[in-house]
Amino acid sequence: MSATNEIVMGQLPKYSGVLGGGRMGAGIAHALLTSGSTVVVVERDEASAQAAYERVAESVDKSIARGVVCESKDELMQRFSVSTDYEQFATAQLVIEAVPEIWDLKVSSLQAVEQVLDAEAVLASNTSSLSVSGLAKELARPGKFLGLHFFNPVPASTLIEVVIGEQTDKNLVDASRSWVQALGKTAVVVNDAPGFASSRLGVAIALEAMRMVEEGVASAEDIDNAMVLGYKHPTGPLKTTDIVGLDVRLGIAEYLHETLGDRFAPPQILRDMVAEGKLGRKSGQGFYSW
Template sequence: MTTASAPPAVVGVIGGGRMGAGIAQSFAVAGSRVVVAERDGSAAGAATERIVGGLRRAAGRGTPTGAADVDVADRITVVPSVGELPPDADLVVEAVHEDASLKAGLLTAAEDVVHDGCVLASNTSSLSVTELAAALRLPGRFLGMHFFNPVPVSALVELVLAADTAAPTLAAAVRWTHALGKQDVVVKDSPGFASSRLGLALGLEAIRMVEEGVADPEAVDTAMRLGYRHPMGPLRLTDVVGLDVRLAIAEHLHKTLGERFAPPRLLREKVARGELGRKTGQGFYRW
């Protein structure tokens, strides 16, 4: 991987949640001017607070992804609608929750704003990028850019090729991934791609083991950390990702790939109780 690549000059991010805020922070640190589009003024205000908080936390850790240089924060603007994305954007990344119709509608709206040379990308972790591309006027400019949580410190971006993704589109995405100091992996469009499909398979089996009384969450996670050198066990990772997010991906892969991805009863019960992991303070662990 080369770190000499230049970032896109102007980046649009659709959605200022945890993932969108992290994507915006990462590109701003790399030197891009970033505009984050939210659905309304209230959501834009919340996104601004989330981004500023992420920059402060990174600065407190003394990492280069923080806001030690105030210019980083100054490079990020939050607007209350997709229609206010910059027309001169080189890249627009959609980063809303896993709803195909919502994503397609937002990408279509963005396409109406930006110039024809702008690359459009979705941060989807499991939905078909080929189906999302079908809503676009210029599908060759589109691909999946699957970032990982927390975005500023994660080392990977999974680049997912839709059926019509053009070679220059992929080449630009690879360059920009390297400009962020991250490694790319390129995969073809398939349910769950490579990362979500494999990660979910392990996570669901770990949940089944707890459900069946094979071991408690700490034992399962310790076995994978010390026995297989995973930096984090699959159940703690499920808490970090969000049990509701894992359930949504499992339901999608269950429909597309079959029974081996059927969500365990325990996962459904915890989501129904609001035990969604770190973001609610309780999942398989108390946070």
């Protein structure tokens, strides 16, 4: 890595990349871009890459309309690009993987990115539940790998969970904290464990809320209102599940069930809704109609 491309602790990397340009990946790219980084998103095909470009452009428009960024759209988009070529990550100092929560896909994607990265570059996963230490064992440079778990919607969320694997270089903790601060967000640092802190707690509440709907205790709306008004949650657990995606929540619950036991067993209502294609906001129907 040249001197001009060296990672400077305390500053957001000048060049960064995101693998996967879906809702989460585009949100991560937007956060990096509007905080001053030059960003490339790599997708699996041209159509997906173009869709990612449009998502980020739309998000930039919203930020400009709200007056939360100082640069013009032209200035911002000059620092943003999309591609289908992993080689575009060669100059990146930080690459964040944001592909679906499928173990084999995560591993193959991370390995492909690592092959083109500079030896000093940092690779991170946006996984919300999979073992960071386990993923690191599949990589050639596990010390340069950690979890950076963003929350949906990324532009509005103020939290990033920094997940430290067993082999993560300790100096990456301070570096990651500074990057999160540069993004205008707050870091919580957790050691690698199933579901980390946020997913484990969030899924536990959501699964119990689903069981309450299943048992006829109350409607989804009233259960959510109880948490919003009684416990000051910004969004209830069932509406949050719709936003995250019922299929995503099911995958996390199955993993936590396998690793932590029966208290995370997915309720039948969740399995049935996913089988019926009721995935939440992205499908138009979940616990709510969208």
